[in-house]
Amino acid sequence: MxxxxxxxxxxxxxxxxxxxxxxxxxxxxxxxxxxxxxxxxxxxxxxxxxxxxxxxxxxxxxxxxxxxxxxxxxxxxxxxxxxxxxxxxxxxxxxxxxxxxxxxxxxxxxxxxxxxxxxxxxxxxxxxxxxxxxxxxxxxxxxxxxxxxxxxxxxxxxxxxxxxxxxxxxxxxxxxxxxxxxxxxxxSSRDFQLLHPGGTLGSRLVQVRDIMHGPEAMPLVGPDAPMSDAILEMTARKFGCVGIVGGDRALAGIITDGDLRRHMADDLLSRRAGDVMTSAPKTVRPETLAAEALGLMNRDAITSLFVVRDDGSRPDADGGRAVEGAGGTAVDRPVGILHIHDCLRAGVA
Structure with a gap:
């Protein structure tokens, strides 16, 4: 040498x-x-x-x-x-x-x-x-x-x-x-991603919609559901959370493992999901880059994000970027859920 x-x-x-x-x-x-x-x-x-x-x-x-x-x-x-x-x-x-x-x-x-x-x-x-x-x-x-x-x-x-x-x-x-x-x-960057699905460029341009779990996989209950049902739904879906949706199907809140610990008491199973949930949870849009969603999860120490879509009743001011505190509005309806492991499996880091 x-x-x-x-x-x-x-x-x-x-x-x-x-x-x-x-x-x-x-x-x-x-x-x-x-x-x-x-x-x-x-x-x-x-x-x-x-x-x-x-x-x-x-x-x-x-x-x-x-x-x-x-x-x-x-x-x-x-x-x-x-x-x-x-x-x-x-x-x-x-x-x-x-x-x-x-x-x-x-x-x-x-x-x-x-x-x-x-x-x-x-x-x-x-x-x-x-x-x-x-x-x-x-x-x-x-x-x-x-x-x-x-x-x-x-x-x-x-x-x-x-x-x-x-x-x-x-x-x-x-x-x-x-x-x-x-x-x-x-x-557009979306067009670019379609032509560059592999390697670093492809992973950088993956959108949430490409790797999220669809509606059939979402853990959801109504605000009046007893906590016993909410916990069963959390356990069955294995995302570590359950979304709370009202009659208009808008995402009103979320219950996580942390919420369960904070509300641990003898009467927890008899309480309503709406009483325990955290309102205005962190959410993302389907068009959000997966790398941006991963950054949001890392920053706030959470492992799952509900994916919501605006039904068009008000202008989408965020331009498809990660939305914080979007839950609880009458227009942000859940269309999927993203787990941090989905990002890692897709090579997003």
Whole structure:
């Protein structure tokens, strides 16, 4: 195993200086790209949105790697897309491109030989073609419906040969297109979660409705129910609580294990549930992020939350966020229940 570099050695200082130069040059490229954006960018967005099919992104070499990432970003943000290798396109993969698609071709020089068949195919079948290139007089640019020109920027490679600054600009331009399309389409966090069900992103975007127990699992009794019935309901449902609902089915209160301890007396079993309950319990909406519900349970040292829905008789001022003290109103009716273990099983932490 190689020894750790000394923080003050000449080699360390030289390496850090080289990295700094790369970042400085690529930052300058991004600044130049931002300054160069014009109506062509909006035209490209219009072309993509008008296509009823998919966005086909292509490129060769390092541009091809950027094209793969661009297609993946489009797809994950609501714009159906795929990558087509230009070399494979000449050997049958042109059949993956439909007349309803739009093509984005990446090439710094604009004269990449492997793109020629794909360009000809797009022109033959009137498939919209967007060029991302630095050369407006190139073959790609002259045959494109829209040209997104990369500004003239110095490559970070000391020889000026390895694609570095140019591919960084391509990558950023792809992100610009994807996010602009996302905003135009009104793509929401809920839409995002549907496309990212796995991993950390998926767990962060899980909503209470996705993991809660439904109406059939809720422990509920009326306010006039004897405490003996309430305790039996608590025991049977195993959530450590029971909700109290009135004739209008609104959540009036809750009885927890803590409430039982506080009211422990010889006459407890003969008392009414409404006399023992805690009014205005903590609740959440179905649209609340599970991570937010978990935070509420941790903060208040509770293990279960009733999920309530506003019946529309008053404006929902909380915007779907965690609601504290929402019980007892005539409009917040329980539709489910969430236990802290449900959050943990879903990977929400």
């Amino acid at each position: 190689a020894p750790n570099a000394h923080p003050d050695s000449p080699e360390t200082r030289s390496d850090i200086a080289a990295a700094g130069r790369v970042l400085a040059l690529e930052r300058q490229g991004l600044e130049a790209l931002a300054a160069s954006l014009d109506a062509s960018f909006a035209h490209a967005v219009d072309i993509i949105r008008a296509a009823s099919g998919r966005v086909v992104v292509t490129g060769m070499g390092k541009s091809g790697h950027i094209a793969r990432k661009m297609a993946a970003t489009f797809a994950s943000t609501g714009t159906p897309a795929l990558y087509v290798h230009p070399g494979e396109a000449s050997h049958g993969d042109l059949g993956m491109i439909a007349a309803t698609d739009a093509v984005i071709a990446l090439s710094h020089s604009g004269n990449t030989a492997e793109l020629s068949d794909l360009i000809a195919y797009a022109r033959r079948f009137s498939i919209p073609l967007i060029a991302v290139t630095a050369k407006t007089e190139s073959t790609l640019a002259t045959h494109a419906d829209c040209v997104l020109q990369l500004p003239d920027a110095e490559e970070a490679c000391t020889m000026g040969l390895a694609p570095t600054t140019s591919t960084t600009m391509m990558l950023a331009l792809g992100d610009c297109l994807a996010i602009t399309l996302l905003e135009r389409a009104g793509f």
